[in-house]
Amino acid sequence: MNGWILAATVALGAGAGATLWGVATGPLRRRVVAQNLSTALACLVLLLLAQGYDRPSYVDLALVLALLGPVGTLVFARLLADDLAEDPPRAWGPTYLVVGAGAAVVTALCVATGPSRASAKLLVVGALLIGGNVVASRALSGGFSGLRRG
Amino acid sequence: MADAVIIVALLLVAAAATTAVLVRDPVRQALVLAVLGVLLAVLFTTLQAPDVGLSQLAVGSALTPLLLLLTVRKVRRRGRKEGPRR
Amino acid sequence: MTPRAAMRTTLRAAAEFLAWWTGLAVLWLILISAVGPLELAVGATVAALGALAARAARRAVTGR
Numbered sequence: 001m002n003g004w005i006l007a008a009t010v011a012l013g014a015g016a017g018a019t020l021w022g023v024a025t026g027p028l029r030r031r032v033v034a035q036n037l038s039t040a041l042a043c044l045v046l047l048l049l050a051q052g053y054d055r056p057s058y059v060d061l062a063l064v065l066a067l068l069g070p071v072g073t074l075v076f077a078r079l080l081a082d083d084l085a086e087d088p089p090r091a092w093g094p095t096y097l098v099v100g101a102g103a104a105v106v107t108a109l110c111v112a113t114g115p116s117r118a119s120a121k122l123l124v125v126g127a128l129l130i131g132g133n134v135v136a137s138r139a140l141s142g143g144f145s146g147l148r149r150g
Numbered sequence: 151m152a153d154a155v156i157i158v159a160l161l162l163v164a165a166a167a168t169t170a171v172l173v174r175d176p177v178r179q180a181l182v183l184a185v186l187g188v189l190l191a192v193l194f195t196t197l198q199a200p201d202v203g204l205s206q207l208a209v210g211s212a213l214t215p216l217l218l219l220l221t222v223r224k225v226r227r228r229g230r231k232e233g234p235r236r
Numbered sequence: 237m238t239p240r241a242a243m244r245t246t247l248r249a250a251a252e253f254l255a256w257w258t259g260l261a262v263l264w265l266i267l268i269s270a271v272g273p274l275e276l277a278v279g280a281t282v283a284a285l286g287a288l289a290a291r292a293a294r295r296a297v298t299g300r
Binding site for chain 1: 152154155158159162165166169173177178180181182184185188189191192195196198200203204207208211212215216219220223
Binding site: 056057063117120121124 | 263265266267269271
């Protein structure tokens with residue numbers, strides 16, 4: 001058990017526990033935000049585990065999740081648009097929190113890896129994670145509704 | 151001590167699965183199922199099975215909620231069309 | 237269309253294809269685990285296919 005796995009355990013227990021609580025209770029607008037945040041958090045946990053187990057190929061899982069997580073949230077944003085239009089989610093605080101955590105984790109992993117192709121891959125994953133999360137949050141809060149109608 | 155992350159992941163999966171059963175509304179169930187799929191992928195990774203986790207991610211994070219929500223939408227539309235007979 | 241305009245269109249299309257190809261090839265280089273001649277050949281081919289698809293998609297979206 002090293003520091004990376006310890007950090008992954010803490011992030012999983014606290015973060016995923018909180019998002020699980022958020023997705024299980026409360027109004028629909030809180031649940032979709034919690035679902036979005038859970039994918040970002042799991043992506044960070046997978047990155048930390050890849051470093052902790054010292055298996056660079058495990059980064060592929062985080063890459064796939066960084067791509068597919070926002071896709072899943074966009075599915076919810078599109079198909080629940082009528083329900084969410086009356087009561088749009090406004091959760092930029094948690095989104096920026098997760099984006100900041102993602103930037104911090106990716107930076108730490110890049111420093112640990114050193115400049116190489118592996119760290120470039122980590123940067124790609126981080127960019128996908130942050131960009132996808134911001135786009136998904138914007139879609140959830142109705143930012144693209146004009147586009148959808150037109 | 152090294153198994154702590156496996157235990158945490160197992161507990162979270164158990165909690166998410168129980169929640170998915172207890173939530174009654176299919177739309178909210180789809181949301182819980184999406185979280186459950188991602189948590190299962192993390193559990194498979196901690197058990198050193200990343201290939202299983204990869205396929206679980208592909209299916210669980212986007213495909214299962216999409217199928218569920220499309221089904222819910224179709225059923226709702228049909229209910230609205232047939233009106234008060236149902 | 238005058239020959240000059242036609243040539244300009246062709247040049248612009250070639251430049252766009254090249255830009256997409258460069259980006260996709262670099263992405264391929266970053267994501268593979270081991271660099272070898274076979275990987276490079278496959279990457280160049282796949283990047284070319286992807287660049288064609290990306291240009292078609294971009295034209296379909298912007299409508300030009």
